[in-house]
Each structure stands twice: as C-alpha cells, then as structure tokens.
Amino acid sequence: MRDILSNEHNVQGIERIGSVAGGALMITKGLRKGGFLGLVQIAMGGFAVARGVRGQCAAKTWFQEHRSEYLRLREGIEHDAAELTRLKASADAATRGVTVTGKDPL
Structure with a gap:
C-alpha cells in the first residue's frame, strides 16, 4: 500500500491550477468576512492552496x-x-x- 503522504503527484494540470486559484479566492473571502466562519474559510482555502502547490492530495x-x-x-x-x-x-x-x-x- 502506498504511503498516503508520499511525494507522488496525483493533482495535475487544470485541477492543480484550480486548487491554487480557488484556495486563494477562499482565503481572500475569509479575510473579508472575518469571525469564526471567515477563519474556517481561510483554513479551507489554505488546504486547497497547499494541495495545488504540492500537487498531492x-x-x-x-x-x-x-x-x-x-x-x-x-x-x-x-x-x-x-x-x-x-x-x-x-x-x-x-x-x-x-x-x-x-x-x-x-
């Protein structure tokens, strides 16, 4: 069984670009919103950006x-x-x- 945290890229192309762009948008919206829900949105956006940058999910x-x-x-x-x-x-x-x-x- 492959290690779930391996360096293998399983997110590529448009999916990778979409993760970075969508995550950045979520972070921006979370910063504007503020409060607890804004913090949740920032965290979700951060995960999406990390997914796109690393190319691994x-x-x-x-x-x-x-x-x-x-x-x-x-x-x-x-x-x-x-x-x-x-x-x-x-x-x-x-x-x-x-x-x-x-x-x-x-």
Whole structure:
C-alpha cells in the first residue's frame, strides 16, 4: 500500500491550477468576512492552496486506492439486483392463474 503522504503527484494540470486559484479566492473571502466562519474559510482555502502547490492530495490518494473495492462491491450489488428481478419474474409466472380462496383444503 502506498504511503498516503508520499511525494507522488496525483493533482495535475487544470485541477492543480484550480486548487491554487480557488484556495486563494477562499482565503481572500475569509479575510473579508472575518469571525469564526471567515477563519474556517481561510483554513479551507489554505488546504486547497497547499494541495495545488504540492500537487498531492491525501484524500484523492485514498479514494484511488479504494476504487477497486468500490467497483467490486457495486458489481456484486448489480448482480444480486438482477438475480432478484429474475426470481420475482419466476414467482410471478408460477403464481399466475392461481386463486387464493382463504379456505384450507380438507
């Protein structure tokens, strides 16, 4: 498993530029706003700028590493949903034309 804090660049190109520009904008807006919410906005902007400058995002690394597990689980759920659809169709076909009277046979 790769180290989440490795020096590998996983943020590149437009995404990297957008992180720096968006983070700088958030810092500016946070400074103007002031107070607790402004401080939160400054911190978020700082994280975005750092992400863009370093070219590395720990959250993105984590999601990339766990994507194959997500895809495997999704495939299993889709397979099970298709099986349930087939079972329902089979049950509908088996009970078609059957009338329930509510009386037990003797």
